[in-house]
Amino acid sequence: MAEEFSTDGMLDIYLFENEQLLEQLQERVLEQKDADCFDEDSINEIFRTMHTIKGSSGIMMFDNITAVSHKLEDVFYYLRESHPDNVPHLQLVEHVLEVEDFISGEMDKIRNGEPVDGDASSIVADLDKFLNQIKSGGQKAGEEAPPENIHEEPKQFYIAPVATSDSRFYKIYITFYPETEMANVHAYKVVYALKEIAEDLLYSPEDIIADENSADTIIKEGFRILLQAQCTEEQIREIIGVGYDIKAVDVYECKAEEFLQGFDFGDQDEVKIDLNSSVEEIENKAEAAEGKEAEPAKPKITPGDFVIKSKEPGKAKTLAKDKKTDKASYISVNVKKMDQLMELIGELVISESVVLQSPDLNVPGLSLDNFHKAAAQLSKVSTDLQDVIMSMRMVPLTNTFQKMNRIVFDVSRKLGKDIEFVMVGEHTEVDKNIIEHISDPLMHIVRNSVDHGIESKEERLESGKPEKGKVTLSAKTEAGKVWISVEDDGKGLDREKILAKARRQGLLDDNKPDSAYSDREVYQFITLPGFSTNEQVTEYSGRGVGMDVVIQNIQAIGGTLEIESTAGLGSTMSLKIPLTLAIIDGIVMETGNSSFVMETGVIKEFIRVREEMMIHEPNGDEYIMIRGEAYPVLRLGKWYGLEEYEESVEKGIMLIIEVEDKKVCLLVDKLIGEREIVVKPIPPYIGKVKGLSGCTQLGDGSIALILDATGLVE
Amino acid sequence: MGETSDLKKRDQAASSEQDAQKGKYMTFKSGNEFFGLEIQYVNEIIKFQSVTAIPETEDYIKGLINLRGKVIPVIDVRLRFKQPPLEYNDRTCIIVINVKSMIVGLIVEKIAEVVEIKDENILPPPTFGRADKVQNKYVYGIGKVGDTVKLLLDPDKLLNDEDLSVVESAADMMIDED
Numbered sequence: 001m002a003e004e005f006s007t008d009g010m011l012d013i014y015l016f017e018n019e020q021l022l023e024q025l026q027e028r029v030l031e032q033k034d035a036d037c038f039d040e041d042s043i044n045e046i047f048r049t050m051h052t053i054k055g056s057s058g059i060m061m062f063d064n065i066t067a068v069s070h071k072l073e074d075v076f077y078y079l080r081e082s083h084p085d086n087v088p089h090l091q092l093v094e095h096v097l098e099v100e101d102f103i104s105g106e107m108d109k110i111r112n113g114e115p116v117d118g119d120a121s122s123i124v125a126d127l128d129k130f131l132n133q134i135k136s137g138g139q140k141a142g143e144e145a146p147p148e149n150i151h152e153e154p155k156q157f158y159i160a161p162v163a164t165s166d167s168r169f170y171k172i173y174i175t176f177y178p179e180t181e182m183a184n185v186h187a188y189k190v191v192y193a194l195k196e197i198a199e200d201l202l203y204s205p206e207d208i209i210a211d212e213n214s215a216d217t218i219i220k221e222g223f224r225i226l227l228q229a230q231c232t233e234e235q236i237r238e239i240i241g242v243g244y245d246i247k248a249v250d251v252y253e254c255k256a257e258e259f260l261q262g263f264d265f266g267d268q269d270e271v272k273i274d275l276n277s278s279v280e281e282i283e284n285k286a287e288a289a290e291g292k293e294a295e296p297a298k299p300k301i302t303p304g305d306f307v308i309k310s311k312e313p314g315k316a317k318t319l320a321k322d323k324k325t326d327k328a329s330y331i332s333v334n335v336k337k338m339d340q341l342m343e344l345i346g347e348l349v350i351s352e353s354v355v356l357q358s359p360d361l362n363v364p365g366l367s368l369d370n371f372h373k374a375a376a377q378l379s380k381v382s383t384d385l386q387d388v389i390m391s392m393r394m395v396p397l398t399n400t401f402q403k404m405n406r407i408v409f410d411v412s413r414k415l416g417k418d419i420e421f422v423m424v425g426e427h428t429e430v431d432k433n434i435i436e437h438i439s440d441p442l443m444h445i446v447r448n449s450v451d452h453g454i455e456s457k458e459e460r461l462e463s464g465k466p467e468k469g470k471v472t473l474s475a476k477t478e479a480g481k482v483w484i485s486v487e488d489d490g491k492g493l494d495r496e497k498i499l500a501k502a503r504r505q506g507l508l509d510d511n512k513p514d515s516a517y518s519d520r521e522v523y524q525f526i527t528l529p530g531f532s533t534n535e536q537v538t539e540y541s542g543r544g545v546g547m548d549v550v551i552q553n554i555q556a557i558g559g560t561l562e563i564e565s566t567a568g569l570g571s572t573m574s575l576k577i578p579l580t581l582a583i584i585d586g587i588v589m590e591t592g593n594s595s596f597v598m599e600t601g602v603i604k605e606f607i608r609v610r611e612e613m614m615i616h617e618p619n620g621d622e623y624i625m626i627r628g629e630a631y632p633v634l635r636l637g638k639w640y641g642l643e644e645y646e647e648s649v650e651k652g653i654m655l656i657i658e659v660e661d662k663k664v665c666l667l668v669d670k671l672i673g674e675r676e677i678v679v680k681p682i683p684p685y686i687g688k689v690k691g692l693s694g695c696t697q698l699g700d701g702s703i704a705l706i707l708d709a710t711g712l713v714e
Numbered sequence: 715m716g717e718t719s720d721l722k723k724r725d726q727a728a729s730s731e732q733d734a735q736k737g738k739y740m741t742f743k744s745g746n747e748f749f750g751l752e753i754q755y756v757n758e759i760i761k762f763q764s765v766t767a768i769p770e771t772e773d774y775i776k777g778l779i780n781l782r783g784k785v786i787p788v789i790d791v792r793l794r795f796k797q798p799p800l801e802y803n804d805r806t807c808i809i810v811i812n813v814k815s816m817i818v819g820l821i822v823e824k825i826a827e828v829v830e831i832k833d834e835n836i837l838p839p840p841t842f843g844r845a846d847k848v849q850n851k852y853v854y855g856i857g858k859v860g861d862t863v864k865l866l867l868d869p870d871k872l873l874n875d876e877d878l879s880v881v882e883s884a885a886d887m888m889i890d891e892d
Binding site: 347350593639640641642680682684685686687690692703 | 767768769771775777778779780783785786787816818873
């Protein structure tokens, strides 16, 4: 028997499971937020979710979470039982979300090791008010509200005779609700509580902690305890705490001899606390007891629905099933360990190239056939290994998208806009690190769309649009990048307004007419700091901080933002983000004495050029004509002020780089080859250098700088 | 339970290690002066190795080196002190220091020795007089060892002084973004 009751592992599971439950809950609630009321399934599911959260929180002794979830469960219990038809649906949705927020907030505290001290009372009071409101508004005024399902006073009471000796012996029989998950843990909780008063304690099934099957046994056969203690039955019952998980508690007092006989429950001195069975059943049982009919050793005292009730079909049930298979096929891993593994695999890739490109191999006349075979095999394995670790780190965007759904809901409610939110491709998978980085920018963009993309209802009707606005959030993968776009059918960006503001702020070239700026260039202005065309500052946007932060965050992970807009028809903001940050394919090249790496994806072609293809402008700018197209030329050596770089364009090599339709020719001394590059950040001490996105270690142990194509093009 | 006692032990070990390190200084030569760094900041001393230059940074930031798979920045102490640069040779060393969990390598001309300097032998630097103002910023004390003096360096200031403010705030911004 486990003597120590360690909650650490359980706490993790608790947080993990509840987090998932809450996510599902939110998803379901938001799915139906526009309906007139929740459908039967949803009510059941929310009820069950709250029930489960309440149960596990009870075990973990987070009283405020228990209280809140209990209240919400009550509300949904009422909805389920009484089917009131005049429930203010949006209010209900808000209540559910409020509870969800509260619990999430508390769980964050738990995660951070802070005390779980959130004040549940106001939410509970609100819910109480709400429950009363729907109850009093109920169609059948005469009908009694259904009994509260949980903390119900026992219907039958037995007052124990005063004991003569100090120590008393009890047989306790506990029946759990059949849907209780991890009944063994619930049972252990009881044992743990009883230990404090027990002089001697035996229970069956015995191995409740280590043996998971005991949960089923407990559900089927009940949980039996033999207790020797100096207390009354009242106290025992108080300790066992009949509640959400325990259906009934039978306490029999017995004599020492009986106690020693072990688990053979008799019928005398029966005290039964029966919560859910009807009064008739209880009376029947009382009669049975009066008639001195000995109850069978394995009591079938549970009310009818307990034994036969087949599992209801429904999400929660399938969930429970899933969880069982989960045990076999999933383990949750600390993210730190994953990062470590990732790092190690990165090192492995580097070591591999150190070995494969070892200068020792360059001895002439060395027969390396076998070596090369083995090397090819090694490369294959390490590439596979990389793929696996990458796929392990990939997470679907679903959660992030759900968050956006919530934001649209909140903001549109506050602003009094009616908005349909559509999600496309939310199952697209992205590296976990990247998800963390895009959540905030995306939130900003979505908020912007709702707040000043979508017009007010009146404006929409005037311009002949449907009253209901539409925001579409979509994700797809293309060419090793993830595209996430937020599209709205609102008023679009106002080109004139942006231009006017840009001119006021002195961002425009005075000599250039407005028309000389492409839409693209104009829209990029809104991403500058302090630039907001929204005259009115609302709670959500308009302060001009935001888009620049969005851009910064996106650029930090090597992404870009594209803005498209048609006045009157809406705008689309697209994020283009690399699938992963850690390992990229890159071309290694040399300029001067330094090595550089450029991501393979942005290089369109390599080209050797002749001097006569160059066009020199008097101000020092250079262009090159290739197949009738002029590209600006950037000499990497000159750009970074390196020493001893190749001056002649004919001896060096040109790389044509294309980023977001902008093309640049980069002149480097020579190419080394294509490599898999493990990206490492430039130490923060150095700070940010324009045009560099990181560094990496090459096969010979030297360090190469990774060129950031976006930075170069600018 | 085992873990906490382990932690405690480690704490004790760390503090006793710190006690043992107290008053000890790693000294090195740069120009004509000897400088001292409190030994608790020093991670290790490595031979000079090739440095990958980083463009568009202060001249004393020489670039990056690969320290067993970790990329760390290195600065040239002579350049930091506005002394003329010196050709690197086989006596040139890199002192790897850890200041507030920032790991930086210092390129120094020559490593001297580890000396013990008692607190009473440390004088505050002269606040006026002929002393070179530039140097005074990083020198928080002058330690007497026998007949010689060592200029004791504040590594934090050495890395992050005023004229670094631009770089530093850029670094801060990067951290914020994270």
